Amino acid sequence: MDVTTRIETVRERVDAARAAGKRIGFVPTMGALHAGHVSLMEAAGRRCEYVVVSIFVNPTQFGPNEDFDAYPRDITADRQICESAGVELVFAPGVGDMYPSRNLTWVTVESLTEGLCGRHRRGHFRGVTTVCNKLFNIVRPDAAFFGQKDAQQAIVVKRMVADTNLPLEVAICPTLREADGLAMSSRNVYLSTGERADALLLYRALTKAESMVRQGERNCSQLVSAMRAVMQSGAVVVEYISIVDTETLYDLAEIEDVALIAVAARVGKTRLIDNIVVDLNKPQGAI
């Protein structure tokens, strides 16, 4: 496995792999890798012969009062995880490699970024789409792999790729969960033991909604109220509970066929998000 901080090295390695007829799979990450990331690398490995993982805590997607400085970083452990997952190339640039001078160019997606996390993290998605666009131009993958856990991010990046005619496929992979259902996240390491228990309320609220939908509830106000009750049964400060169209991300009044149910909350100082998709056309009702 190669590890580099240099953009030119990435281009050379990827060009060589492509010249050898390999498909290039790409998993952009901020490091602090966990089993969720590994599942993305494995998905990439099943579809592509050359897998690139980027590890870059991107400053432009953090707000001034967010956890950019505190965000967990462990490049040694991350390298080991990538190596074990069979990754061919790790691109771990510094901030100066990605933003060598003041960045003047922004890639923004309208509308899709206005609700959900976008409402609470102003500028966040602008940073995400800008850095993804840059990374896609550096790696030039055939396919990039994102987790359903960050549902809005996945939908926004997919739209950015389509609108800008980037010739790559954006693949969305299922959320990985701990045994009790907590969605895997690099930010889970922030949680104390007590907070870890409360954090589970996000998933409990989602499964509550899912079971109500299965039992016939279609009214989103009813579903949101029930979810709020679940989340407020512990020390969880709800940021949003939203039921939205999976393409437009507009709020739904009633669930008609497919819906994204997404929640964000603070548990202590830690901001957590989770979501499920309910699909009335599928017997299980969820991805």
Add this chain to the structure above:
Amino acid sequence: MDVTTRIETVRERVDAARAAGKRIGFVPTMGALHAGHVSLMEAAGRRCEYVVVSIFVNPTQFGPNEDFDAYPRDITADRQICESAGVELVFAPGVGDMYPSRNLTWVTVESLTEGLCGRHRRGHFRGVTTVCNKLFNIVRPDAAFFGQKDAQQAIVVKRMVADTNLPLEVAICPTLREADGLAMSSRNVYLSTGERADALLLYRALTKAESMVRQGERNCSQLVSAMRAVMQSGAVVVEYISIVDTETLYDLAEIEDVALIAVAARVGKTRLIDNIVVDLNKPQGAI
């Protein structure tokens, strides 16, 4: 020469050319081709074995009160010009090919777009950088060729390419002029005979400034005043006369080494722009 409206055909042709070891040169245009465009095609042909010209009047770079509908279109003449210039592929998409659904994604460049034409054509450069980003992702050229005539556009596109890590070179080619000095422009066809005479005042103002600089004038207020006097000697409505840094596009008080002197004006209903670069390090003082 191939002509296509289809993105997929462009990708196929360019992939084949690249597989044959050819460098890909790209000249994005809005059609209504003139000798200035031909000089870009020729520059591309000297540097690249496969030259692609796009012809697309891009609606997103026109303001609501601008000349999108009236903009001259003559695809038959344009094809002939491309053929004669030795172009390999003409990409002439329709609006629906480039924007198949509501465009939500914008590529914007801050700061550089705030002055000069950007101040007078709100949203113009956002449209330019967005469509150029799309075209670069469709054509994936090794080099793209722009005219110095649209100086701010060239600088903005160059910065967009650098900031987004697009792996291509942006080459800026000299402005072509009519025998009397009028900068070639697709919009010159709008001019009546009387307006054609007044239009020359833009270039006269620029050469006036250039000769003053050669004679030692460094003060930009003095230069701008002299240029304004030249332009106001005819039926020309000045939009701006600016002397700016060639990298930041910030206004200069004094010319210290290199400066962009740029003018925009209306002659009748026609908006014209022109510019020169003065470089005190060069004996001729201009590009």
